[in-house]
Amino acid sequence: MNIEPAAFETNVHDDGIFYRLFHEAEAVRWKMADCEWSAIRAADVSPAWRTVVRETLIGELTTFSATQRFFTDFGDDVDFTQWLTVWLYEETKHPSALLKWLDAFGEKFDSRFMLQGRQTIPFMPSKIGTLATNMISEMVAAALYATLGSRPTCEPVLRRICLNIGGDEARHAASFYSYAKKRLARADDLKQQQIAALKILYFWITPELNARVGHPVNLLVHRYKAIPEVQDAVPRDAIESTVDHAYRRACRVFESLLGLELRDPKSCSSFPVTEGSSVRRSAGSTSARSRASKRAASWPSSIATRSSGSRART
Numbered sequence: 363m364n365i366e367p368a369a370f371e372t373n374v375h376d377d378g379i380f381y382r383l384f385h386e387a388e389a390v391r392w393k394m395a396d397c398e399w400s401a402i403r404a405a406d407v408s409p410a411w412r413t414v415v416r417e418t419l420i421g422e423l424t425t426f427s428a429t430q431r432f433f434t435d436f437g438d439d440v441d442f443t444q445w446l447t448v449w450l451y452e453e454t455k456h457p458s459a460l461l462k463w464l465d466a467f468g469e470k471f472d473s474r475f476m477l478q479g480r481q482t483i484p485f486m487p488s489k490i491g492t493l494a495t496n497m498i499s500e501m502v503a504a505a506l507y508a509t510l511g512s513r514p515t516c517e518p519v520l521r522r523i524c525l526n527i528g529g530d531e532a533r534h535a536a537s538f539y540s541y542a543k544k545r546l547a548r549a550d551d552l553k554q555q556q557i558a559a560l561k562i563l564y565f566w567i568t569p570e571l572n573a574r575v576g577h578p579v580n581l582l583v584h585r586y587k588a589i590p591e592v593q594d595a596v597p598r599d600a601i602e603s604t605v606d607h608a609y610r611r612a613c614r615v616f617e618s619l620l621g622l623e624l625r626d627p628k629s630c631s632s633f634p635v636t637e638g639s640s641v642r643r644s645a646g647s648t649s650a651r652s653r654a655s656k657r658a659a660s661w662p663s664s665i666a667t668r669s670s671g672s673r674a675r676t
């Protein structure tokens with residue numbers, strides 16, 4: 363194979379985000395072997411916590427199928443696909459740690475379970491949309507793990523696992539932000555890209571539309587709230603306040619990403635995508651909800667369509 367030397371592109375090392383993110387990841391890397399697995403007192407753990415972990419495990423299983431899609435859709439992005447290998451490694455560790463914790467209780471999972479968990483839905487119709495949805499999902503996941511780990515009844519080893527994974531998720535959110543920012547900086551049609559990203563935020567944070575977000579983290583939130591036994595470990599109001607807080611934070615992050623001001627988390631329904639613009643409309647009004655539904659109806663169905671029995675990725 364004949365590989366031409368660099369001629370017109372900028373230097374991969376100097377131009378890429380990968381080396382910074384790789385360094386950051388190595389600096390905070392936690393080891394599975396550092397978890398005190400033998401310290402788990404199975405008799406002291408309620409069935410409710412095992413249910414929580416089982417559901418969380420399911421929400422962490424789509425890494426492989428998502429990675430395949432990432433490499434297909436972003437195959438020409440050297441910088442991003444280099445970082446994906448770090449993300450793949452860390453995301454593979456998450457379900458592995460949860461599964462190992464459940465193993466202490468005699469819970470077994472076969473290959474079929476793992477393969478079923480890898481099923482995924484189509485990605486977003488745009489690359490910036492894919493990056494945007496992963497920013498949000500990683501932020502929500504980080505907040506959920508922090509909440510699980512802070513519950514007084516959380517088993518100590520599980521608490522350590524949750525805090526470790528939550529730290530990874532928060533860093534992943536920041537990494538997806540960096541790549542989204544880079545993509546926007548090089549966009550031919552910046553406004554179109556901004557709108558595409560904003561649509562994703564809008565779907566997540568708008569109650570009337572959120573049920574159409576088929577991302578595994580969002581599905582996990584719904585399962586947490588729907589399964590009665592989960593409430594014995596993590597009350598529904600704790601889940602809801604965690605997600606609300608994550609959404610508010612996501613809005614602040616999107617303000618920074620897009621260079622706009624969102625006075626109300628739901629105010630992005632009016633697409634204020636010009637530099638420094640602000641929106642003050644109350645999105646809780648009937649007319650606002652009606653406009654939201656009409657606007658959403660005109661958007662690509664692949665953002666919102668969930669195929670039954672399948673899951674996307676964190």
Ligand SMILES: [Fe+2]
Pocket residue numbers: 422453456503527531676
């Ligand atoms: Fe994860």
Ligand SMILES: [Fe+2]
Pocket residue numbers: 453500503530531534676
């Ligand atoms: Fe993550």
